[in-house]
Amino acid sequence: MVCIQQQQVLTITINDINDNTPVFGSSYYFGTVTENAISGTSVAAISASDSDIGINADITFNIASGDTASKFSISGNDIVTTATAVDYEAEKSFTLIIKATDQGSPANTATTTVKISVTNVNEFPPVWSTFTPPWIDATTPFSLSENAAVGTTVVTIVATDNDDGIDGEVTYELGTISTSSGGGSTTGLFRLDSVTGALSTIDTFDYENSDGISYYDIVVKAKDGGSTIQSIDRTVRVELVDFNDNAPAFSATSFTASISEDAAIGTLIKEFTITDEDSSTSNTFNIVSGDTSGFFEFDANKLQLKSVIDLDTPTSASNTYTLQVTVTDGGTPELTGTAYLTVSVSSSNEHTPTFLTTTISQTVPESALVGYTVTSLSATDNDYSEDGDIQYSIVSGNTDNSFRIDEIVGKLTLIKKLDYETTTSYVLHIKAKDGGTPDKSATCTVSVTVSDENDNEPTCTTLSVIPIQETASVGDTVTTLSCNDQDGVGSLSFSTTETKFSVGAASGQVTLADSVDYDSTEQSYAFDVTVSDGLHSTIVGVTVSITAVNEYTPTFTTVTETNAENQAIGTSITTFTATDIDFPPHDITSYAITAGSKQYSTN
Incomplete structure (x- = not known):
């Protein structure tokens, strides 16, 4: 195909139509602003063009979105700050949608994005936030036990900084450490973790050997990471708390004390002295063992009598108590010291001996042998030990020392034979004396009646030769025997075997029973008369001499x-x-x- 061209000048007048949209110089703009920038500070510059001409190319800008707090405005082609301050800690950046609008009709618009970064300024110092445990004031201490291990955290401090970024990053450091005893600052006891704010120990403590230091005043600091560092400090008082690591101790491990059984309730027995290297003073005393009857109690450190200890019967309480006593301090944990106290209870001569009966009547035969028990006396004394020991004695009535009393058992015996014919009765006064100081005594009357017994032989007057004339008649009285018997029992009887004479059985009268003759072979007669009291007898010799009579021429x-x-x-x-x-x-x-x-x- 062959193309043929032809040219002709044609003048066309074009009327501008708002057919172009504004175009920003960039789809993204970037700007920065410091958070403390003054109002009107330019943050970013924007630009836009419109291919139209005339008013269709006139462009105006406005912030379409991203600035809800109206922190920015547009001045010409500049985005500037307003009086509403930009706060980095609130917003670190802004994304603004900027709209460009031409003046055409209808107007055309375009948008672009402006990214504004807020530059942080170290505007805030750190502020204290929390202390764990809580901080009250500079003189209200945090407690540190003396037995705390190395690394024990005393308190954790937290500070905050409203700045963002490194400006708001808080670190901690330890300041000076002073003590309650004065004398300047000290080191080497504590460390403060720069990140966690944990104040901890780097050494051990001993309250009892702290040279009087009771607390430490520690300055802690919090600082931010700004180029111009801002910091705060606070004094933290750490009180060294006495840990109960020493048990209370008695001044000795064993003690002795004595008390009389007549002591009144509340009588002080023993006051204890306690040493405890710890500071606790709230000691509590207890009796752990040895007081099953509840005789003792503590009043603070004083052991005193709670109830009367009666050594005497019938109670017969013990006279010795070995008490295990303890003292417990008020620490945490509680520690206890132990000692032993031996309490000796001395007896008191409270009671007087008492006879079972105060009068005794006994009959003793006069024939009783030496050693014969007349009676056994019994007296009781409720006192304990020597105070209750009875000793018997005869205080009167033993006129001829016929009696003896066993001073321990109270047995009354004969030490010589009694004789009714000499003494028919005795009234003995027996004393029972206890062993107390001073002693106490009681008396008992023992009436001893001696019973008469046929213990004596009859006695007769010795006769001389009795003369009678040979002319005496049968029945004539030759003599009458003079006999008696000291005993008051029985009667005398007389008898003889002689045939020439007879004797009155009751009278003792000797009479001629047959004639006699001097001129025979017998000029005298000797014979025996038996005198009997029924049990005992005696022989009386009778000699009769025949007197010659001149009978024959x-x-x-x-x-x-x-x-x-x-x-x-x-x-x-x-x-x-x-x-x-x-x-x-x-x-x-x-x-x-x-x-x-x-x-x-x-x-």
């Missing part, structure tokens, strides 16, 4: 003799024989010529 035999005269003188003429039945001295003793011649004599 001599008789001669008749003699006739022849005598020659002239016999010499003296010549025997005869011998006369005369007889006389009487015995001498009444026999023939001489011859005599009573009548007749004088030339004779007799021989």
